[in-house]
Amino acid sequence: xxxxxFLKGAAVTLAGxxxxxxxxxxxxxxxxxxxxxxxxxxxxxxxxxxxxxxALATLRAGGSGLDAIEQGIRLTESDPGNRSVGLGGIPNxxxxxxxxxxxxxxxxHRGGSVGAVSGFRHPISLARAVMERTKHVMLVAEGAEAxxxxxxxxxxxxxxxxxxAEWKKWQAQEAAKVKAEAADRTRPARNHDTIALLALLPDGxxxxxxxxxxxxxxxxxxxxxxxILGSGLYVDNEVGAAGxxxxxxxxxxxxxxxLIVEFMRQGMxxxxxxxxxxxxxARLDPKGFDLAVNFIALDKKGRFGAAGTGxxxxxxxxxxxxxxxLQSPGLTSQEVGPLGGNRK
Ligand code: SD4
Numbered sequence: 001x002x003x004x005x006f007l008k009g010a011a012v013t014l015a016g017x018x019x020x021x022x023x024x025x026x027x028x029x030x031x032x033x034x035x036x037x038x039x040x041x042x043x044x045x046x047x048x049x050x051x052x053x054x055a056l057a058t059l060r061a062g063g064s065g066l067d068a069i070e071q072g073i074r075l076t077e078s079d080p081g082n083r084s085v086g087l088g089g090i091p092n093x094x095x096x097x098x099x100x101x102x103x104x105x106x107x108x109h110r111g112g113s114v115g116a117v118s119g120f121r122h123p124i125s126l127a128r129a130v131m132e133r134t135k136h137v138m139l140v141a142e143g144a145e146a147x148x149x150x151x152x153x154x155x156x157x158x159x160x161x162x163x164x165a166e167w168k169k170w171q172a173q174e175a176a177k178v179k180a181e182a183a184d185r186t187r188p189a190r191n192h193d194t195i196a197l198l199a200l201l202p203d204g205x206x207x208x209x210x211x212x213x214x215x216x217x218x219x220x221x222x223x224x225x226x227x228i229l230g231s232g233l234y235v236d237n238e239v240g241a242a243g244x245x246x247x248x249x250x251x252x253x254x255x256x257x258x259l260i261v262e263f264m265r266q267g268m269x270x271x272x273x274x275x276x277x278x279x280x281x282a283r284l285d286p287k288g289f290d291l292a293v294n295f296i297a298l299d300k301k302g303r304f305g306a307a308g309t310g311x312x313x314x315x316x317x318x319x320x321x322x323x324x325x326l327q328s329p330g331l332t333s334q335e336v337g338p339l340g341g342n343r344k
Contacts, residue, residue: 035304040302049325054071055199065105072197073197074125083216090216091213096118101114103124117145141221195245196209198235200298209233212245225256232257240270296315
């Protein structure tokens with residue numbers, strides 16, 4: 001049986017292959033169809049689609065790969081309705097929205113990152129500034145905020161009135177419940193949907209970025225995978241790039257984005273690499289497949305793919321000829337199908 005992938009959306013052509021809406025008994029497409037000519041941009045979740053399109057528009061307007069990553073992710077960070085990226089994100093347990101972001105440039109193998117930053121609208125731009133304007137790779141908390149202040153970065157409300165009211169409610173009514181959930185590490189966390197955005201340019205260079213407010217009601221100071229190079233994001237200009245969304249605690253213990261890139265280096269299709277990384281984690285982890293992790297990846301040939309635990313997740317892919325939200329395969333401890341998942 002050939003390796004196959006389910007794709008979501010009306011019939012569309014990707015790199016010459018026809019793919020179909022994922023409905024009951026939906027046709028599938030060979031994984032070789034998951035490829036496109038550069039510029040190719042992929043990102044996590046359906047809200048990644050407008051971010052991809054912004055990134056593509058940035059490239060068309062003459063912007064660099066880093067500009068494309070930054071502008072695409074800034075769009076998501078600007079959405080006050082997004083509860084898991086930017087200042088619209090769910091606060092931590094102390095009622096503070098703490099943001100994490102990182103960016104990587106394939107050329108020069110450069111990276112920049114900020115963690116636990118509060119009060120600034122665009123952590124992705126801060127991450128880029130750390131990379132381009134300091135000798136360091138990562139700044140966190142007060143140090144990152146002092147840097148942002150000194151560099152004149154745009155501020156925003158530390159927390160909106162709506163978020164404060166919701167946080168108060170959460171404090172009053174749900175603290176015990178959320179604590180119990182946090183203690184039960186087999187349960188996936190609620191309310192978290194990072195943007196990871198990867199781009200392959202026509203010149204073969206690869207770039208990536210990642211931005212999140214992290215796990216809603218996380219402990220103050222908690223960093224997830226998203227600002228950690230190799231965990232929430234990894235870019236290797238010889239191979240490609242990978243990014244993550246989901247429960248960071250289950251990503252960062254495996255350096256999963258790095259692992260996916262290494263699997264691609266060995267020749268795996270990006271989607272196979274995502275699947276293989278999940279299988280590796282599931283083998284090692286006492287929680288098996290109950291990890292609540294999702295990955296996207298692309299390689300320098302323009303091949304791309306994704307995979308997640310459980311029922312998988314939706315991600316977005318954009319090129320000059322298409323822009324679509326796609327459904328990744330999902331992996332669980334149940335039936336292991338041709339993709340190592342249990343989709344019918
Ligand atoms: C984190 N990985 O902070 C992020 C959250 C996320 O989908 O990706 N949510 O753990």
